[in-house]
Amino acid sequence: MSTHTGVALRHAGAFWAGVAMVSAGVLAHLPEFVAASSMGYRMAGMPMSALMTAGMLLIVVGLALAAFGLIPAGSLRKPAATAGSPVLLRTMDDAPLTRQHWGLLFVLGIALVIDVMKPATLGFVVPGLKAEYGITTGQAALLPMAALTGTTIGSLIWGILADRMGRRAAILLASLLFVGTSICGFMPSFGWNLFMCFMMGTSAGGMLPIVYALMTESMPAKKRGWLVVLHGGLGTVAGYLLAAGLAALLEPHFSWRVLWFMGLPTGILLLVLNRWIPESPRFLLEHGRVEEAEHVLRRFGVILTHQAPAETRETAPAPEEGFKLFALFRPPLRLRTLTVGMYAFGWSLVNWGFLTFTPTILQDRGVAAASASRMLFWSALIAVPATVLVAYLYGYWSSRKSMMLFAGLTAATLLLFAVVDPGAGGERTSMLMPLMVLLLVGSGGVISMLSPYTAEVYPTRLRGTGSGFSAGCSKVGGILAPPMIALTLLHFPGFAVIGLVTAAPVLLSTLMLAVGGVETRDRRLEDVSDAPPPEPSPERQPALAGD
Template sequence: MTLGGHPNLFRAGCAAIIVGALMHVPMLEMGMAMGNRLVGMPMDGWMAAGMALIALGLPMAFVGAIPRRITHESDFAGTVFEARDDVPLGRRHAVVLAILVLGLVIDTMKPATLGFVLPGLRDEYGIDARTAALLPFVALTGTTVGSFLWGWLADICGRRTSILLSTIVFVATSLCGAMPAFGWNLVMCFVMGASAGGMLPVVYALLAEIMPPRHRSWLLVLIGGIGSVGGYLAASAAAWLLEPLVGWRSLWLIGLPTGILLLFMARWIPESPRFLLAQGRKAELDRLSRDFGFVARTVQLDAAAPQRARGRLGIALVLTALGWSVVTFGLLLWLPSDLRARGFDPDVASRILASSALIALPTVAVAALLYSRWSSKGTLVLSVALMLLGLCGALLPAATLASPTVLTAVISLLVVGSNGLIAVLLPYTAENYALAVRGRATGIIAGSSKFGGMAVQGLALIGLAPTLAGAAPLLVAPVALSGLLVMAWGRETRGRSLRELEA
């Protein structure tokens, strides 16, 4: 699969970025000789030249990757490519799934390392907790912006192009780990977040378009869940193995080799077939159709009704994503501190959280099963309902919640509901929106799922950290409303082909 733009310019840009990143190695070696500390060190000539190469390589890669002809919604009208109903999962599907899962793991791992790097970062830069909290705030702001940006780019420049550009930006921002000043860390962390925010919505949009219809639903849910869980496991494993040996900076620098690996494997990532049609790349389209069993069909579109339906559904899904983000990045993120403030012994608090996580561990598999065998819309509403039950449980009297058993049950409902919700939210969005707007629609919902967390982190910066008792009463009504709106305005996608949904 080739690029529709200027492949040689893209390759030259990628080479400049990779060489520029490697030119930071001498300064990193100097830091290792001084206990893995770079704070206060002036940038040497190699590092300055490397940053200049990266600054040159990024625009070259972007210009080289963007297709010569930008597509418009009219380019897609009336034609739907979808695999035949009898197409089984084959080797080509397995290769694409493996690469995209790896991409999601690498993508999730970078933001997931924030919690592990903060202690070492605070120690090296000598900053207090409130100043250090700027880092997750900036990273979440970047992922929010990135979700909107890359979703839009995927619709006009292609899914594969967006994944390639997101990956090369990810490689460039691995240099978070080489910055000698905290301010530079913030700048790089924002760009890192923007690149990480782009992978998730584009991967869902692409998988919805290339997977066989009868396997599409459960694969979308399962792959997203595996990528998310795998990213956090990879981050924790890297912290355990690397941080004691080479310091906290290694958790960001590991993005360089893993990003390069993903970049070289991207040659096997296919492009959306209807995008190839709009670009006039017939030879690639024919080859892709043979490999994946695609068939082109014409559908009759009702111009007005889908717009109204998509608008209503969009409101419901944005509200759902905002509620999830506040619960996840607000209540659950600050829960350890909240439990200690309630008077729980740290060991007891850790045991409560571990028990809740174990109860929630099979959530992704159960969500995938329900989504594909029972109801996509019903699974989404059920996840919202479970999260709502957890919020209602948080309204119980303080004396009742003082019981570890009761508190574990409440937290488990929140964790199970939030895990199930994020596992099905983006697949459901990708299935409900037409190809011409699927990338930006999924990006908007992905961005909304970060925006609430960004707002909560912003409040924490001024000392207003959320508590279970304080935030739950404010969230009950919006979360309940989101579930009711999905119930009223959502539509069932299980067992339905994309051509039927799009028509």
């Protein structure tokens, strides 16, 4: 049993045996893919071979075995209520950044990039899939719809699991699901593609809330805001860049199918790097695992002090709290839950509706797939420096006002798309890249602040669940947007109408944030989670435990 970084493996041998079985199951699908090279890797209509069937069975058994070896006994049962941890993170929020902090950010950054890359790949897969299976735009829209349904469900489930089994253990299991679902690109039939992309979505949706909960709980208060936002913004842009770059490099040679296979090496990479990810000390203290928490905190150079339970700012979950997801909608959390939910939903319509169908719109207007991918790649690259501005404003100006600012920029750019409609009739094509850069700056700022902000406004006992809810809302628009945008494009081709449709909810979410947003800049997590909605004065300093 391993506890040196705050996670207990019931049976390490069972876990790694499960990892080996899942990897072998994925590799069992490669021979059929290679055999289709003479046909341009077109596998539509091919029968499912016995080797592929055996590989799928290996994956299922391997996942079950790995889960058995990973999940600590009793962790999925509701923890016993306590009066609050007697151990306080007295200097954690004012501690300097150490090598361990930067190492954690680096590894979690890789996890974030890989997680963002998964759904971003959808936009580059749909055109090739549509051509190979000979289906309509409406039918092709079922693929992102299935994948995003999986991400929505996965976000909720994994957020709850992270509050029960731990942040680090949940990351391990989600990483293994990345590996197992990489067979999506090897499925011969369109129906199997839909099912496997749904399963892939459950793993991709689970990683995001866990990563941000762990980062938020591990960073010092005065540096948490700009660090986590910068980290998230760069990770989001890098994930989109990686998806676009792989599409431009690999798709012309190995078809759209190879893009899904990237889940195997990236998932294995996360499993290898996860040994350098410590468990959240706040989670450990919340669950009474004091000895493990002390070990983790010493790695970060944090001094522990003890005080009476009556002075503890954040209490453990009460028995009457019930199902964790319902607790988000009870006072005093109801207003902030509705606020972050609508903000996430507004962004999701832009990302999964507008941006996902941009390559399809461009190709319908005669732009080659490779050219469209390159244009989106360079637009994303140019937008990268804006992430630094987002982080600065969030950390040193105002978290709430910064979120409102970039949501407003996103809505304004969408309205410009609607008015200009670049590329219509071969005109105003020069406006396409500038508008795309502005949109990526605005929407990138929105999503880079959303998850850090959400993790800040919930208490430790509900941080994973709250982050999962927010992440789910950021995907649920993807369930609605693909069929809605596909239907809209059938009757109104181009950017004009979809620009108006996607701008409206972003404006609404900005208004809700102005009314119900909570300021989090420079404040301890325990102060924010207990705070009423009104914004504090700029002079407020983060309180020290015991002051």
